[in-house]
Amino acid sequence: MGSDAIALPAVRFLQEQKAVCEVVGVFSQPDRPSGRGKHLHANPVAAWALENDITLLRPERLSAGEVAWLREAAVDLIVVMAYGHILKPDLLAVPPLGVVNLHSSLLPKYRGASPIVGAIASGEEATGVTLMEIVPEMDAGAIIDQEIVPIKPAETAIEITEKIADACIPLLERTLSALLSVKYSKTEQDKTQASYTRKLKxxxxxxxxxxxxxxxxxxxxxxxxxxxxxxxxxxxxxxxxxxxxxxxxxxxxxxxxxxxxxxxxxxxxxxxxxxxxxxxxxxxxxxxxxxxxxxxFHLETGIALNYKPSTPLVSQEPFPRKKKNP
Incomplete structure (x- = not known):
């Protein structure tokens, strides 16, 4: 399950492991308008699935139909990265080997929607990707393994996103056989060390x-x-x-x-x-x-520019969620 380009190296790696597993389907976000003409385009993960003739499901919202499909396809394990949907308990209960997530930070730091942004904005010298179990609480599942990614002083979120995407491969190389046999060790997150990020505006x-x-x-x-x-x-x-x-x-x-x-x-x-x-x-x-x-363009020195106080990008408490219209 994934939508953003950051998930592509992990998806490609899993598809190549045909000796031990088979990718039977990809869940991704529906086509969205993009570009100057605002034409509908498939996201990178959906486009990859189409190119490789893999069953692609793009629901606007996950429903009982998707849960039924997972059961019918006898899915054993679900791997998630940058999908964009909250997975509910009925879906999490389907695969016998569980549901795991590749999260773009060294948890418990930087849970939430923009972990790469949070780490760089906070001046971190390293971040990484965490393989974790998915539980109903946001990014709070037990940690299976992590891959560290250094942050150089001049690097932006563009470079770090690429590095984290590539870091998923050694992480999955180390853990895939254990995931398929459910013989992995895990560590519960220390909630007192958790921090949170939010969607950007x-x-x-x-x-x-x-x-x-x-x-x-x-x-x-x-x-x-x-x-x-x-x-x-x-x-x-x-x-x-x-x-x-x-x-x-x-x-x-x-x-x-x-x-x-x-x-x-x-x-x-x-x-x-x-x-x-x-x-x-x-x-x-x-x-x-x-x-x-x-x-x-003339800029006059000595004058004071107008500016507005910024909203923090990272918090020690979860950011309030925007209520959806009924």
Missing amino acids: KEDGQLDFGLTAEELVNRHRALQPWPGSFFEYDNIVLKVGDCATDTIAEQPAECGTILEASEKGIAIQTASGAILIKKIQRPGGKMLSASDFLRG
Whole structure:
């Protein structure tokens, strides 16, 4: 069960293990509109299943029909990664070998919808993927095994997503035979060490200069490719392509003050230190180096930019779920 491209290496690996198991079906999200024309497109996992002539089920919601299909197909084990549906107890009870999930963090840290974002935004030097049992509580199942993925200082969520996808292969190589025989050891999660992430929103990309420069740079790295980072100048939204903490001397300026706009970049005061914008884009324009951008766009130093306090990306308590309309 999966929908996002991050699950493809794991799906391909399982399909190749024909000597010990058979992938009898793939559950994925329905086609969604995407691209400029907003035409319907299959997600990467669904497209892979179609290309390989594997039975594909794409329910809008999991129902009794899908549970019946699993029983009829005599499914022994379900492996889940980035699927996008909550699995209810009646479905979890079907496969005799259980239901396991590949979660993109080193649990119990960063449960929830955006674990890669949470780890990078928090300044972690490593994250990884956890193979875990699925239980009704979100990402709270027992840990079977983990694969560690280092995070380099300049890496964004784009690079880390690719590394975590690839890390699923050695993890499954170590554990597949044990999963198929239910002869694996497991460790219950320490709930006192749990942290939680949430779904991202477009407004998460707006730079909050009330944070520290280091926090802003980490958040920028975490929010690539969407929603990215941006700030407003004179009611114009300017997109940030690259940034770093600045070595400019401490100045008595309020948060959001433009301290410098030069060949080096655009330095803006934060709660601690300054953030240096190195690449920037105006609406309808190309992403440019700060020096090239400033040749055609004037930024006045000394003024304080307007900004809104950001919503945390990580919490020590579960984020409240948005209620669905009946």
